[in-house]
Amino acid sequence: MQRIIIGTAGHVDHGKTVLTKRLTGVDTDRLKEEKERGISIELGFAPLTLPSGTKVGLVDVPGHERFIKNMLAGIAGIDLVLLVIAADEGVMPQTREHLDIINLLEVKKGIVVITKSDLVDEEWLELIKQDITQVLAGTVLENAPMVAVSAFTGTGIAELLTMIDKQAQETPPKEVTGKVRIPIDRVFTITGFGTVITGTLWAGRLKVGDMVEILPKDLNVRVRTLQVHGEKVPEATAGQRVAVNLAGVEAEEIERGDVLAEPGLLETSFRMDVRLRLLAHNGISLDQRARVRIHHGTREVLGRINLLDREELLPGDSCFCQLVLETPLMALRGDHYVMRTYSPMITIGGGVIVDPVPGKHKRYKEEVIKTLEVKSLGNPRDLVLQSLSEDPMGMLTPKDIAGKTGLEEPLVGEQLNSLSREGEVFAVAGEGTGYYLTRDRDVKWRLSAQKRLKEFHDKYPLRPGMPKEELRSRDFPNISGKVFNLLVEHWENTGLIRAESQNIAAGDFRVEISPSLEKAIKTIEEKLLEQPFSPPGWEALAEAAGLAGEMKNEVLLWLQNHHRVAKLAEDVLIHNQALEEGKEKIKQYIKEHGMIQLAETRDLLNTSRKYALPLLEYLDQIKFTRRKADTRILFS
Known part of the structure; x- marks a missing residue:
């Protein structure tokens, strides 16, 4: 299930709520004032079932400039944004402000939805698209797909739903391993x-x-x-x-x-160390101690800026600073926030929280800035965990982690040892080094492997196991074959799986032959041995044994894997007992005559060319005989 939230954004009266109703069937304007004024004031929420059957949540936010505070409360925490722009008006002031907010919150997945397309002609629509493309340049939505729709006529809605479905499938769901x-x-x-x-x-x-x-x-x-x-x-x-x-x-x-x-997770704080970036296009700078509005999650607080290394922050610039708040915030390192001016209320910047509960800093101290730079990168423990959690392969050596985090390898080793003792990471022994993976990744992978193996065993109960490479390519494509072999050994040591040659089976799986299947196998073997060198074809054998469908194929594979029969050619089988008997007769004949020809093989085994030729070619393949002109000699 895709655990994601989709949010709308855009100028007032550009059709966000009507579009939401068209997509979900829910009218998110629930307040009397909203009905009377025809605009959204509060947040609206509706479930959306996508064409694939996936259910997601849709947040409809108000577009009016007076309700940007409410919009920020709704847009925080979304994974995919629908930037709504009306075809008859194009990009408007709140379009730009909402886009600024999307940028500052780094909502990287989005779709541009041009509404009210039924009100304009094609030429105008193309002009609007060109204008939008220019506005999106350099933003997180620069390469976002664009679709024109009409919630009134239904034009483009199916295409939009398909587009949302595709984006939803490509949007990584939030991790469920953190604290609530x-x-x-x-x-x-x-x-x-x-x-x-x-x-x-x-x-x-x-x-x-x-x-x-x-x-x-x-x-x-x-x-x-x-x-x-x-x-x-x-x-x-x-x-x-x-x-x-x-x-x-x-x-x-x-x-x-x-x-x-979750109890104990957060602390209330009247100070926050942050990295702040001011927007360049609105031309607004910030002086030391300027009073601002901070939006984090659904919360808005007032505070003042303590610039740590300058007296003024210019448009487009960024720096570390400390927010001194009038009412507290509850945040974690790495959270995003948005900043607006105190009055008039204009979105001017934002960034990432570096330390949610800092002490008071003195200004113009080089060591303070250096400390914040290190914190902005994350502490060593977090950086090690983050590199393991985010890497596509999922298993890294200490050297790999050092390269990704910029930490010294000895320090990485110390963190890994500590995390191993805490049970947060596991070490998988390799050739002269160790590969590490997080506990959460290990649990996720184990469950994935167990599920895949169960599905395989249920479908193919007579096979000894699933090919190792098939499991790797289907469930662990980012892991190299070498590293996957180490992971398999790790799981085998814990009893999760059994590895036999190139096959993998669940630790508790065993091939079991039922009495009815034993009877069918006995029938097949008896039929094969009735005419050992002119045996019936597989279809006839399967029919005699009462086998059909997938089980027919599985029994044939089982007979081959257990060396009961050998497949000489398409629909030419021979019982292994007959095969050994034939090999012995051919061997003795060659020893006596120095060679054997096809016709002599046919007569020796009392069979026909249909069976004698595949048998000789099979013996060549297994290097029992060697072809010499039109004859065979023993392989040596």
């Missing part, structure tokens, strides 16, 4: 149930009965029930829109911008 965190975007009460919050689960798995905390209020609450896409579930995972019914708290105690999190 939900920025809250709605709070309400349901009679008979109590307090309910909604939001996007940014990380982890949330289960009914879990104890969580609400920050910054430090409220300890219990998850009473969970809903995903309007259906009750026992568990929700990262990347899903969730409604959480909470026990032990009143709705009045919680507000949008609060965070539901």
Whole structure:
């Protein structure tokens, strides 16, 4: 299941809500004021079932400049954006501001949806497309696909859904291995149930009965029930829109911008060390101690900028700085944020949080900047884990990790030893070195291998196992054959699998021959030995044994693998007992006469050319005989 969230973005009245309704069947304008004014004010949410059957969440955000705060609350945490631009108006001010926000949050997957295409002609539409292409140049959506639609007539909707489906499949779902965190975007009460919050689960798995905390209020609450896409579930995972019914708290105690999190995960802080980048195009600079608005998740706070190495940050420039906040934020290192001016409210920049709970810094201190530079890269432990988690191959040597992180190899070794003791990584012995993989990757791969092997054994119960290369190419294509062999040895040592030659089987799998199958095999062998050198074809043998379909092929393969029969040519089989008898007769004949010809083989075995020729060619292949002109001699 693709655990992703899709969000709309775009100027007011460009058709985001109408498009959402056309795609999902849900009218996300639920407020009376929204109905009266014909614009979205609050966030709207709807489940969307894609053509492939995949279910995703769709967040419809308001486009009016007065409600950018609400838009930011909805756009945070999305994986795929639909940038909506009306064909009759083209790129407008909030189009550009929403695009700035998408850039700052680094939402790298998106589709440009040109709505209201039924209101313009083809020539105008082409001009709009050219204008959009110019506006997107240099942004994260520069290469995003573009589609023209009409929510009124339905034109282009099918193409859009297909495009969304494709993008959804290509969008990596959020990792579910982290700790639970939900920025809250709605709070309400349901009679008979109590307090309910909604939001996007940014990380982890949330289960009914879990104890969580609400920050910054430090409220300890219990998850009473969970809903995903309007259906009750026992568990929700990262990347899903969730409604959480909470026990032990009143709705009045919680507000949008609060965070539901696993206890102990987050700290409230009135300071944040960040890397800040100002947008270049709006020409706005920032002075030391300028008052700004910070948007993180669904939360907006006021604060001041403490520029650590300058008095003014110019448009297009970036630097490290410390945010001094009037109300607290709850964040983790690596989170994105967006910055807007205090008044008038204009989006001017944003960046990444380097340290969510720092001490107070003195300005113009070189060591402070150096420390922030190191932190912006991540601490050694995190960098090692990150390199292992993100690398496509998934298994790296200490030297590989050092090259990716810029850390010294001895330091990498220390971190790996520490992580190994904690059970966060596993070492797989190699030739003179060790390959490391994370515990989460190891668990994921084990489950994948077990599932694939079970499917193979269920489909081919008579085969000793799945070809090793087939398993690698289907489930682990990024791992080289050499490294995959090490992984197989690692799993074999744990009893997960059994490796026999080039086949892999589940550790507890054994080929079992049922009584009915034993009877069928006995029938086949008896039929083959009735006329050992003029045996019936496989179709006739299978019919006599009552075999059909896939089982017919599997039995033939089993007979060959267990050396009961040999395949001389297409539809020419011979029982191994007859084969050995024939080999002995031919051997004695050649010893007596120095050679043997086809006609002599035919007469010796009382058979026909149809069987004698394939037999001689088979013996040549196994290097029992060697062809010399029109005769055969013993291979030596």
